[in-house]
Amino acid sequence: MQKGETVAGLGESEVLRRILARLGEARAARVGPGDDCAVLGFTGEAVVTTDTMIEGPDFRLAWHSGYELGWKLAATNLSDIASMGARPVALTVALACPAETPIALLERIAEGLDAACRELAPGCGVVGGDLGRAPVLTAAVTALGDLEGRPAVLxxxxxxxxxxxxxxxxxxxxxxxxxxxxxxxxxxxxxxxxxxxxxxxxxxxxxxxxxxxxxxxxxxxxxxxxxxxxxxxxxxxxxxxxxxxxxxxxxxxxxxxxxxxxxxxxxxxxxxxxxxxxxxxxxxxxxxxxxxxxxxxxxxxxxxxxxxxxxxxxxxxxxxxxxxxxxxxxxxxxxxxxxxx
Ligand SMILES: [Mg+2]
Structure with a gap:
């Protein structure tokens, strides 16, 4: 891992500030990150999916850079939304990591999440999440999509x-x-x-x-x-x-x-x-x-x-x-x- 500032050294609110600074807006967000919930506008029924990736069984930091990991987290959830015939609207992301995790790693993950949303599903963005401590890096992403009046494709x-x-x-x-x-x-x-x-x-x-x-x-x-x-x-x-x-x-x-x-x-x-x-x-x-x-x-x-x-x-x-x-x-x-x- 890279040296420098760690998550424990910065504290939760500064870590959050650094991450949020790297995330673009979701078009459908009436209220974005910072409140107890985000508020989203939908035109039709919503579809929702979630996926957890754990360091070890699901990814290796020796293989994935933080940016690549963030990208993959977004891409794999966006494809589940797409496969229902829906347009991706928003992601929420729960990250848990060891206290000694460099902030730079979480910053790169946030950049990868944001880039994948912008390039693969323009208008979709991260609207909220959670931070926690865990023995290994763990990321749970929930994605929401809008069926825009069409029936879901099952x-x-x-x-x-x-x-x-x-x-x-x-x-x-x-x-x-x-x-x-x-x-x-x-x-x-x-x-x-x-x-x-x-x-x-x-x-x-x-x-x-x-x-x-x-x-x-x-x-x-x-x-x-x-x-x-x-x-x-x-x-x-x-x-x-x-x-x-x-x-x-x-x-x-x-x-x-x-x-x-x-x-x-x-x-x-x-x-x-x-x-x-x-x-x-x-x-x-x-x-x-x-x-x-x-x-x-x-x-x-x-x-x-x-x-x-x-x-x-x-x-x-x-x-x-x-x-x-x-x-x-x-x-x-x-x-x-x-x-x-
Ligand atoms: Mg699937």
Whole structure:
């Protein structure tokens, strides 16, 4: 960690002042940070989601700079809002850290949060939060979105013969994670040293892992185009597709030729089919559209939905997703097992 002023040395109100100075406004905030609650204006129903990231299982400060961590915290929550067909409106952020944490780290986290909101979801911003003390850095982000009068796009609405499509990077973040693990088997990669090599050879894969750029604006576009079901892919396409299939009581038929045509080269870097299927953390949007629908620009067709076989109306997860006709299995990231399931 960087030397200099620490959280304990400054005290809560000064820490808060330093953080707030780095946060822009949320357009919908009638009352922003500083009161007991923020006050937000919505035009339709609200959607809300929350996510906790803990140093160790969820991120490593040896890999993520504070800015990158803040960015990722925002991006991963914004993609959940987008996947419901909503427009992100505001975030609240609860940070807990050891007393000796440098204030500079929290300042960089705040800058990353703010930059991701501005670039990925203009108008959205941090409207409140909480600070606390904890043995390791812990961040819990809650995101709110506005459906603007549209119904939410759930996972459960896909129907047989719907087109299955994906928008965003696919497998690139997983490739980045594999590179980080390969460079630091003991988990102790120095941020400046080992990262420099990966950054030189695979800048897009590393950026996808450290500062993902989900296509947030395409969430409302998909809803407008009649998406019947949608989710963001956080745990890998195979596993998340099996969740969408189960919720919709369907099967997903993935087409490897469509996946390879759309995603085998992203940002100038090759991505293997294995990474597209089983790598996680891209936070792109997986959506089903009625047959014949015009897909919003940015979505690529990757397969279709199919009904369940009459003799097997409730297939197991591993039989829910087929690649070129063969069951794929639900491999993906399992946070409790701490490994690819
Ligand atoms: Mg999600």
């Amino acid at each position: 996972r459960s609405g896909a129907r047989p013969d719907d087109v299955l499509a994906y928008a965003g990077e696919l497998g690139l973040a997983g490739s980045g994670l594999s590179l980080l693990f390969a460079e630091s088997a003991d988990g102790d990669l120095a941020h400046s040293r080992g990262l420099a090599g990966i950054r030189e050879r695979n800048p897009a894969a590393l950026a996808a892992q450290l500062t993902p750029r989900p296509p947030i604006g395409l969430g409302t576009a998909a809803a407008g185009a009649g998406a019947t079901a949608m989710m963001d892919v956080s745990d890998g396409l195979a596993l998340d597709a099996s969740r969408l299939a189960r919720a919709s009581r369907c099967r997903v038929l993935l087409d490897s030729s469509l996946l390879l045509a759309g995603f085998s080269r992203q940002a100038g870097e090759p991505v293997l089919l294995e990474a597209m299927l089983f790598g996680g953390e891209d936070h792109g949007l997986l959506a089903a559209f009625p047959p014949g629908a015009t897909l919003p620009v940015g979505f690529e067709r990757i397969g279709m939905m199919a009904g369940c076989e009459p003799e097997d109306p409730e297939p197991t997860s591993s039989a829910r997703v087929l690649l070129d006709g063969a069951p794929l299995g639900p491999r993906g990231w399992d946070p409790f097992a701490g490994r690819a399931a």
